[in-house]
Amino acid sequence: MGKAARDQSARDRIKAQRAEQMLKERRKRMATIGTAAVLAIAAVGAGWWFAAQSSRSELVGAELAPITVAADGSVVMAKAGVDKPVLDVFEDFQCPACRALEETSGPTIKNLAAEGKAKVVYHPITIFHEQTNKGITRGNSVRAGAASRCIPGGAPWSRFHDKLFDEQPSETEEGFKIPDLIAWGKDAGVTDPGFDTCVTGQTKAADHLAYSTKVLETQKLTGTPTLKLNGTEVDTNVAFKPAELRQAVLDAAK
Template identity: 60%
Template sequence: MSKAQRQQSARDRIKAQRETEKKQEQRKRIATYISVGVVAAAAIGAGWLFAANQSQSEQASANLAPVTLQSDGTVAMGNAGVTAPVIDIYEDFQCPACKQLEETSGTTFKNLAAEGKAKVVYHPLTIFPPQMNRGITRGNSVRAGAAARCVTDGKQWMAYHDKLFANQPDETVEGFKTAELVELGKEAGVTAPDFATCVTSQKHADAYVAASDKTIAANSLSGTPTVKLNGKKMDQNTAFVPSELRQAVLDAAK
């Protein structure tokens, strides 16, 4: 083999070695990317799982605290002698975010009252202005709010309250028609003898709207749901996370 051939052979071996090393390095990088990706995916998954666990609704208590319908249209739920902490819930039966709060934290509110750890006061109101969606949204809200005032039993009111949120219509369509509201009352077990007539005639509509407007002005409400704990507005990140909500109420009791 000539000198030139030997030199070429050496160059070929070096080139081949470099190609081998390059491929090995590429495989190492790929393996590293995959490992990091798996770890990152696991971390993201764990984060979602943590968030899901944090916002997971509580299991309903076997018992419901006594529910009292008050003359001003508000509804108080709590065991005898429990006067604090007080949770005030300002809600609109047509408000999608209020429905979400009910689905997420509604059970926690009921459980805290049943456990004697809080007094819960519901303030049904209509937050939507008359011109919104050509008045459709406000009309839905007012009909539902007025219908709720036709319920005369506290426990039945709570069942009707839950039915209204569970069957909330879309904001852009006419819903909560009086016939539907009467039917939902039957499903909720409402037994007031004049319930159907009261709902159909919208007997309490004017009083409901007047009380709603007064509540909104007195509390400077700009939206619903608004949750207050001992008169102080609760952060949405607390109100919508059952575990955080419970802890905030327990802390307020200390």
């Protein structure tokens, strides 16, 4: 083989080696990019997973904490001896956002009380003015709130409470009619002989409205639903995320 042929052969080998090295480097870069992409996707997926977990509703446990209706109309759900942290729930049975909160975080609130992790205090109130939809929404709210006061406590109160939100009427139509309220109470397990008369005569309506006015003024509420943890208002972004709400309550107990 002549010198020229040997030189050409050497150049070809060098060219081939360079091409092979470039191919290896390209594959390495592609592998790095692929790994980064997988990690990025995983990070995004983890973010979505965390958000989904934070928003996922719990299932209500088999047993509820004892439920007692106080003289002022507030309702305490707590195990014996549990007096803190205190989670106050201000709600209106005609309020759509309150229904959304109940559907999302209601089970968590019940579970925290049943687990002895919190003393839960419900405050059913009416926030609507008379002129709202010609008084329709206010009338609905008052009838429901007054009827809930006709139940002395226990699991029937909680079942009736949940039923009211399940059957919440539109804000533009009359709902929570007396016959329905009585039937729902019976379905909830109410056996008090005075329940029918109490609901039919709206015996507790005046007390309900007086308590609503007092709560709105003393608690300086701007609307419902409002959760307060040891007297401090819970951010909406926490209240509507069961996992974050649970953690906030657990942190408050430390």
